[in-house]
Amino acid sequence: MNPFKFGTIVEDEYFTDRVNELAQIKELLNSENHLVLISPRRFGKSSLVARALRQIGRPSITIDFMKVLNVEDLASQILRQVFQIHKFEKIKHLMKLFRVVPTLSFNPVTEGMDVSFVPSVGKPSAMLEDSLDLLEKVSSAKNRLIVVFDEFQEVNSIDKTLAKQLRAIMQRQKGLNYVFMGSQESMMEEIFEKKKSPFFHFGERMNLKKIPYEDFYSYIESRLPNMPAERKAAITEEILKFTDVHPYYTQQLSAAVYNAIEYSKVKENPVAHAIKRQVEEHSLDYERLWANMNRTDRKVMLALANRRNPMTDRSMAPSTLFSAIKRLLKQGYVIKTTGYELEDPFFGEWILGN
Ligand SMILES: Nc1ncnc2c1ncn2[C@@H]1O[C@H](COP(=O)(O)OP(=O)(O)OP(=O)(O)O)[C@@H](O)[C@H]1O
Ligand SMILES: [Mg+2]
Secondary structure (H helix, E strand, O other): OOOOOOOOOOOHHHOOOOHHHHHHHHHHHOOOOOEEEEOOOOOOHHHHHHHHHHHHOOOEEEEEHHHOOOHHHHHHHHHHHHHHHOOHHHHHHHHOOOOOOOEEEEEOOOOEEEEEOOOOOOOHHHHHHHHHHHHHHHOOOOOOEEEEEEOHHHHHHHOOOHHHHHHHHHOOOOOEEEEEEEOOHHHHHHHHHOOOOOOOOOOEEEEOOOOOHHHHHHHHHOOOOOOOHHHHHHHHHHHHHHHOOOHHHHHHHHHHHHHHHHOOOOOOOHHHHHHHHHHHHHHHHHHHHHHOOOHHHHHHHHHHHOOOOHHHOOOOOHHHHHHHHHHHHHHOOEEEOOOEEEOOHHHHHHHHHO
16 A cells, blocks of 8 residues: 555645644634635645544535535525435425525435536526525534535636626625635636635635645655665655745655655666656646747746746846746646745656656
């Protein structure tokens, strides 16, 4: 068994640190406030919130806005989630006043309820309002429901008026906590920081950072295969230097290094070996991404791959460089932490090698 895990929500022994963040989230959700959790992709938002929810122990539902097609689909998904935590029999009386009657069917495979609103039948806004109102009704003061909206930056691309509709309903709701998560920092900021946005300052904002170096260091070191302590320390440092402590890529590279040592019996430079393998595996994707970038984008990417500040490039106008950086940030190839950096260190390695 590989002791490193990536690509899914991590819990229990695969989850490290985040002690302060957990305490902060728990405190917030014990009040009447809402949480806005922002970070670049794959920093650990979902894992953190899942852990907080488990520790809090109150009922919750989660909607992934990336998987919402339109307003009536959002309403359907909300109901479907409600039926996962409440027996239909017990709450059907609450649905008597629904203006549009959803189609319900029992799914014997999942033993859950399939729900759908027929789009042509009624007004999507009524469907949404009734579904959100149901959330308030199934929530109790002692056991307040927590509603998680993941990838919330998608809200405006689902429907231009969705944010406004949601806000109008949500602002009069009581006895519910909402958690908004998003990974497109600039878009999340537009939604929650722009005065004109319906969600302006709707919740308490938390920007999730990387996991502290020392913490990740002992996490990796304690899991590497048996070997002399000095070698373990050197390998751990090399991994963290390459990934710059990015949560996902650190777990990914650690897993690959573990495999190289334990199964492929690589004796010399297991980290370099693992990096090379990862880069080769993704080289077709990287080639395609590179081909779609313009010259300025490529210059910025190259500077960042060399861990240089792209703004120091004197061969281009600062404004041109800056708009390239903004574009790359928006597309997720570049992230901003203490400075600008490449989101994917393996892509950086590919750029340098090519
Ligand atoms: N607390 C943690 N301890 C150890 N590894 C972690 C932790 N948080 C995240 N990771 C690593 O990062 C990966 C991504 O975590 P997660 O899916 O929770 O992030 P996310 O921010 O929700 O990502 P996305 O932007 O894709 O939704 C995990 O699979 C794991 O490898
Ligand atoms: Mg997530």
